[in-house]
Amino acid sequence: MVKELQSTTTLHNGVKMPWVGLGVFKVQDGEEVVSSVKAALEVGYRSIDTAAIYANEEGVGKAIAESNVPREELFVTTKVWNADHGYEETLAAFDVSLKKLGLDYLDLYLIHWPLPSQGKYIETWKALEQLYKDGRVRAIGVSNFKIHHLEDIIANCEVIPLVNQVEYHPRFNQSELHAFCKKHGIQLEAWSPLMQGGLFEEPVLVEIAEKYKKSTAQIIIRWDIQNGVVTIPKSVKPHRIAENAEVFDFELSQEDMDKINNLNTNQRMFADPDDFNRV
Numbered sequence: 001m002v003k004e005l006q007s008t009t010t011l012h013n014g015v016k017m018p019w020v021g022l023g024v025f026k027v028q029d030g031e032e033v034v035s036s037v038k039a040a041l042e043v044g045y046r047s048i049d050t051a052a053i054y055a056n057e058e059g060v061g062k063a064i065a066e067s068n069v070p071r072e073e074l075f076v077t078t079k080v081w082n083a084d085h086g087y088e089e090t091l092a093a094f095d096v097s098l099k100k101l102g103l104d105y106l107d108l109y110l111i112h113w114p115l116p117s118q119g120k121y122i123e124t125w126k127a128l129e130q131l132y133k134d135g136r137v138r139a140i141g142v143s144n145f146k147i148h149h150l151e152d153i154i155a156n157c158e159v160i161p162l163v164n165q166v167e168y169h170p171r172f173n174q175s176e177l178h179a180f181c182k183k184h185g186i187q188l189e190a191w192s193p194l195m196q197g198g199l200f201e202e203p204v205l206v207e208i209a210e211k212y213k214k215s216t217a218q219i220i221i222r223w224d225i226q227n228g229v230v231t232i233p234k235s236v237k238p239h240r241i242a243e244n245a246e247v248f249d250f251e252l253s254q255e256d257m258d259k260i261n262n263l264n265t266n267q268r269m270f271a272d273p274d275d276f277n278r279v
């Protein structure tokens with residue numbers, strides 16, 4: 001078991017969040033997600049990232065229930081989907097997610113997308129604040145929020161988001177957003193940290209991987225952590241789940257960090273949150 005895999009960052013309310021978690025986007029509910037989450041928990045992962053729209057919360061909950069890991073050691077994240085923006089809708093969606101997960105509290109609840117076409121993310125945020133005040137979730141945050149969305153939330157909130165989970169990888173390192181989040185104590189979290197597999201042949205990463213005798217996936221995950229970004233690589237293969245956790249026995253030099261930082265092209269792989277309005 002990789003002990004350091006349980007090392008954490010401390011959110012601005014004191015809650016501790018693991019640097020590395022397992023993402024389960026596009027992992028099928030049932031056997032596939034149950035076996036993936038179990039494989040992760042067995043090698044020492046304690047953080048799992050799901051979402052209502054992934055339609056696999058039940059399987060995540062089953063794997064947790066069947067594992068021997070005490071609940072207080074786990075850090076479970078899910079997200080309110082776009083169709084459920086609005087105060088009452090979000091409270092109801094939270095209950096559904098919690099029930100599917102079979103949990104009586106959540107560690108982190110995120111607004112999945114700002115959904116500007118509906119203009120309801122402030123209302124949605126108020127619902128998250130209510131859930132937080134009621135002790136039903138230990139931390140609340142957002143996902144895919146740009147600086148102007150965050151400014152809007154900060155101007156209208158009681159609780160500053162604890163986390164912002166965004167697309168983040170060597171081709172898109174969001175330096176301005178990252179600086180803004182740091183300034184406000186918001187922990188940045190990387191989704192699609194491995195660019196869904198699109199970076200493994202990148203020559204600079206291959207060269208660095210050879211130098212450290214690590215895989216390119218491990219180099220990217222280590223780069224996230226050294227940049228102070230929480231990361232949630234996805235895999236359903238036990239050997240890769242284990243491999244992605246073995247990133248605590250080496251350190252990238254500043255020179256190599258800079259080389260990877262320089263791979264940034266400011267190119268998103270997925271939609272700009274200002275234009276993403278799917279419900």
Ligand code: NAD
Nearest residue numbers: 023024025049143191192193194195196197217233234240
């Ligand atoms: P990812 O960047 O983590 O890439 C995953 C893919 O990389 C796998 O399917 C596999 O093909 C490959 N891979 C993983 N480990 C490997 C290894 N060691 N060697 C070789 N190949 C390997 O992609 P992702 O799933 O899109 O992102 C990770 C998580 O981020 C998701 O599962 C989800 O939890 C979260 N996410 C959130 C949002 C959001 O809008 N908030 C969007 C996308 C993803």
